[in-house]
């Protein structure tokens with residue numbers, strides 16, 4: 016599968032331990048700045064329709080703003096009820112101060 020790196024934002028658009036919502040190729044994604052680096056996931060919770068950009072980042076975990084379900088943003092794993100379906104994650108890289116996400120075409 017070929018890569019499709021798309022510029023998502025400037026690295027300093029996302030505060031440390033915070034999340035930013037972006038829309039790339041018509042897809043809503045969330046970009047996280049964590050102590051382990053930048054990560055990207057789908058922007059909508061897998062439980063109901065909530066924007067993860069409004070959630071709380073705790074280390075490498077995002078807590079959904081609606082029912083406080085938690086996901087590991089490094090691999091998308093659903094960590095606590097009520098979420099049980101993992102989040103999709105996307106490869107992310109930082110180059111020259113910008114964050115790029117490998118988004119399926």
Ligand code: FES
Pocket residue numbers: 060061062063064065079080081082083084097098
């Ligand atoms: S919508 Fe995210 S935990 Fe319910």
